[in-house]
Structures are given as C-alpha cells and as structure tokens.
Amino acid sequence: MKKTSTKLLSVLAAGVIMASAFAGCGGNSSSTASGDNSSNAGSSNTSAFDTSKSLSVITREQGSGTRDAFVELTGVLVKDGDTKKDTTRTDAVTVNGTEAVITNVKGNDAAIGYISLGSLNDSVKALKVEDVDATAENVKSGEYKISRPFNIAYKGDLSGVAKDFVDYILSSDGQAVISKEGYVSVSENAAYAGTKPEGKITVAGSSSVSPVMEKLxxxxxxxxxxxxxxxxxxxxxxxxxxxxxxxxDIGMASRELKDTETALTSTTIAKDGIAVIVNTNNTTENLTMDQVKAIYTGEAKVWSDITK
Known part of the structure; x- marks a missing residue:
C-alpha cells in the first residue's frame, strides 16, 4: 500500500510538472501572439488613414513649367477665348522646386502634390490616374495622360560647345542617358559623332529638367x-x-513654349510624366482626372470627398 501510494504521488507530481510546462509553453505562445497582434495593430494604425482630414494641397510656384503643364492638363487652367485663368485653390501651399514638394508630402499624411515622374522616389507614393500607373512606359504609350515635353530653347544659331552638346543630347548616346534616368526618349538618331570643341556654355531653367540635364x-x-x-x-x-x-546659351523648360517665347528655337529632348503624389500612409490608390481637378480647385475639401 505504501509503495502504491508513493508511486501514485510520483505520477501525480510528474503530471503537475508536465501541466506547468504546457502552461508555460501556452503562456509563451500567447505572449508571442499577443506581441504579434500588438505589432500588427500598430502597423495597422500606422497605415490607417483618416479620410476626415482636410486636404493639404501642395502646388508649385508661378513660372514653374510643371505647374503650367499640370494645371492645363487637369483642367485647373480655365480658358475663355484668349483669356486663361489658373484656378488653383487659394489655400494651396506654394513651394519652389521638386524637392520642396516631396518634403512637404513626405511630412504630412494629408498632403497631395505633383512632381516630375523622373524625380519620384520611395519616400512618397504615386497615385494611379484613371486606373493607369505613372510610369515611363505608360507616358510613352500615351495611356498616362498627365505628361509633358522637356524642351531646350536658344536664340539664334548654335555653334561650338552648345551645338555639339545638343547634338549629343539628341544622339542615341544622349537618349540612352534620358531613358536610364526614367524619362521617355524622343529621338532615334545615330550615335554621337561630334567634333568635341573646346569652350564654356551655360544651361539654365527648369528644376524638373535639371536632374536629367545634370546627368547629360x-x-x-x-x-x-x-x-x-x-x-x-x-x-x-x-x-x-x-x-x-x-x-x-540654352534654356530649359518642362512645358511647351509660350507665345511670348516664340523668338526662341525649341527642341524636345524627352517626355516626362507628372506624378500625383501622396504620403505613404495614405490608403488612396487611384484618382480620376475630375477628382484631381476637384482637389486643386478647392471643390473637394477633405479626403472623404474623393474617397466615397
């Protein structure tokens, strides 16, 4: 009887130890799951977007070729005969340069802006427009509608380094640089075979054209x-x-030349899309052209106005 009791106690003790061990494992598993759920919840909270927030609209300065092209292509520029009026909302935040637009959108999850497609990076998100991605391929095919030319312009005839440099830009070598940087090439000329003259020139203008011009x-x-x-x-x-x-010697414009600039000779060196960008926390994926217009004219006030 004593031996049986001792054996029974040993079995019971082992059972208690095993139950504790399982409980411990269950506790750890529950803790891990809880941790995962907490982490997921945090991630979900980070990615959740409050559509009741007021739209924070970022636009470029007057004189910007990107702004000129954007407002015309989206209908924000209203034309009445020879009269044109930029109807960009009065409370839009106006900034100078592409980087300033990116910085403002990156730092504000209710912000929306527009930039040269070639300047797009992972710090912001490009939206589809009319269900079409903002890509060089879609700009080239014409499917992505918010696109414009990159033009260079000069007065009179070019010579020396200026002429040779333009010949390089339009050669297959120069166009390869343009394609590599994410823009759409426009020339099918042969490889560069210039004279490589000595001299100094100045190229000035658009902050949108400037990055690819630097590479050229x-x-x-x-x-x-x-x-x-x-x-x-x-x-x-x-x-x-x-x-x-x-x-x-050479001016740069990220738009067509205006009537007041027709004394210049212009040449298109590339095509570029204008990407509509939002903060990476914004869950919006696609806008119609009418929605883009509503945002920039002030018809839409909060994000829910265009996410209904």
Whole structure:
C-alpha cells in the first residue's frame, strides 16, 4: 500500500510538472501572439488613414513649367477665348522646386502634390490616374495622360560647345542617358559623332529638367573633356527669359513654349510624366482626372470627398 501510494504521488507530481510546462509553453505562445497582434495593430494604425482630414494641397510656384503643364492638363487652367485663368485653390501651399514638394508630402499624411515622374522616389507614393500607373512606359504609350515635353530653347544659331552638346543630347548616346534616368526618349538618331570643341556654355531653367540635364552634362564631359558647362536651376519661365536675354546659351523648360517665347528655337529632348503624389500612409490608390481637378480647385475639401 505504501509503495502504491508513493508511486501514485510520483505520477501525480510528474503530471503537475508536465501541466506547468504546457502552461508555460501556452503562456509563451500567447505572449508571442499577443506581441504579434500588438505589432500588427500598430502597423495597422500606422497605415490607417483618416479620410476626415482636410486636404493639404501642395502646388508649385508661378513660372514653374510643371505647374503650367499640370494645371492645363487637369483642367485647373480655365480658358475663355484668349483669356486663361489658373484656378488653383487659394489655400494651396506654394513651394519652389521638386524637392520642396516631396518634403512637404513626405511630412504630412494629408498632403497631395505633383512632381516630375523622373524625380519620384520611395519616400512618397504615386497615385494611379484613371486606373493607369505613372510610369515611363505608360507616358510613352500615351495611356498616362498627365505628361509633358522637356524642351531646350536658344536664340539664334548654335555653334561650338552648345551645338555639339545638343547634338549629343539628341544622339542615341544622349537618349540612352534620358531613358536610364526614367524619362521617355524622343529621338532615334545615330550615335554621337561630334567634333568635341573646346569652350564654356551655360544651361539654365527648369528644376524638373535639371536632374536629367545634370546627368547629360556628366556623360558629355566624359566624352568631351575640353567642354565646360555650367548648370543653373530655377524654373521654366526664368530659363526661357535667360535664353531670350542671352544670359544663358540654352534654356530649359518642362512645358511647351509660350507665345511670348516664340523668338526662341525649341527642341524636345524627352517626355516626362507628372506624378500625383501622396504620403505613404495614405490608403488612396487611384484618382480620376475630375477628382484631381476637384482637389486643386478647392471643390473637394477633405479626403472623404474623393474617397466615397
């Protein structure tokens, strides 16, 4: 009887130990799951977007070629005969340059802006427009509707380094640089076979064209080490004015030339999309052209106005 009792106690003790062990495992498993759920909840909270927030609309400065093209293509620019009126909402935050737009959108989850497609990075999110992704391929095919030309312009005839540099840009070598940087090439010319002259020129204008122009200058100077090219970044209107005044050899514009600039000779060097961007926390994925217009004219006040 004593042996049986001792054996029974040993079995019971072992059972208690095993139950405790299972309880411990269950506790750890529950804790881990709880931790995962907490983490997931946190992630969900981070990605959740409050559509009752007021739209924080970011636009470019007057004179920006990107703004000129954007308002015209989206219908924010109202035309009445020869009269044109930019109806961008009065409470829009106006900033100078592409990077300033990205910075503002990145730092505000209720913000929306627009930038050159070639300047897009992972710090912000590009929206589809009319169910079409903002990509170079869709710009080239014409499916993505918010696109514009990158133009260079000059007064009179080009010579020396200026002419040779333009020949390089339009050659297959220069167009390869443009494609590599995420823009759409426009020329099917042969490879560069220039004279590589010595000299200095100045290229000035659009902050949207400037990034790809910088890459073109770098590539050209590797071929023609005798050339010196100064790049001055401002906006399209300033670039065209500098070309007209002769204070730069080549002006840059991220739009078509205006009637007041027709004394210049213009050449399209690339095509570019204008990406409509939002904060990465914003759950919006697609807008129609009418919704983009409503946002920028002030018809839409809060995000729920366009996410219904």
């Amino acid at each position: 200058i770098e590539a050209y100077k590797q071929i023609n080490t005798k050339a010196e090219i100064e790049l001055q970044t401002s906006d399209s209107s300033a670039g065209m004015q500098s070309a007209l005044e002769g204070t730069c």
